[in-house]
Amino acid sequence: MLLTSFYPVICTTRLKESHAFYADWFGFETTFEADWYVSLRRPGPVPCELGLLDHTHPTIPNGYRKPVDxxxxxxxxxxxxxxxxxxxxxxxxxxxxxxxxxxxxxxxxxxxxxxxxxxxxxxxxxxxxxxxxxxxxx
CATH class of the missing domain: 3.30.720.110 (Signal recognition particle alu RNA binding heterodimer, srp9/1)
Structure with a gap:
């Protein structure tokens, strides 16, 4: 399998606060933003990515719609x-x-x-x- 990317997506009840936390404290930049999902990237010699997802969004299968733990x-x-x-x-x-x-x-x-x-x-x-x-x- 050829991987083109691999990054965590945090299922959250606190999308806006989480977005601010990773942007303000860890220098992540927003690459996509909706009211249910935020994609973040930290540029540099080793770029990093992080997703934040409203835990109730229908893209998460039934039975798995819960906040991160x-x-x-x-x-x-x-x-x-x-x-x-x-x-x-x-x-x-x-x-x-x-x-x-x-x-x-x-x-x-x-x-x-x-x-x-x-x-x-x-x-x-x-x-x-x-x-x-x-x-x-x-």
Whole structure:
């Protein structure tokens, strides 16, 4: 199978708030907007896409029309400490997991979007201990 794109679509009860969250805090630009769907793209050397969809829209099959639950989005950045200052210290976003370094090779913190979707802001670091050998392509 040849993939031409792959991106998450968050089913939400809070379309406008979610749109503002990803545009304001993470630099996503709107590529399509309707009252039931917003398509977002973050340009750059590694472009990223994200969709936001009203969870009651008929394009979602019956039985699946519910808001998102249990989703974690990873956002890798060159300097997680700078993003901590921007998003949390200066921006006032509520922290779900404080900034910390993990033995498995991440320095990160977690915030939540208006839907409760967790956004894990990460800078990869060198793993330590037992995790060093667990990486396949180092």
């Amino acid at each position: 249990g989703l974690l989005l990873n956002v890798e950045v060159p300097d997680v400490d700078a993003q901590w200052r921007r998003l949390v210290v200066e921006g006032g976003l509520r922290v779900e997991l404080d900034l910390r370094s993990e033995d498995f090779g991440q320095r990160h913190f977690v915030v939540a979007d208006p839907n409760g979707v967790l956004v894990d802001v990460i800078t990869p670091i060198e793993p330590t201990g037992e995790y060093v050998e667990r990486y396949i392509d180092r």
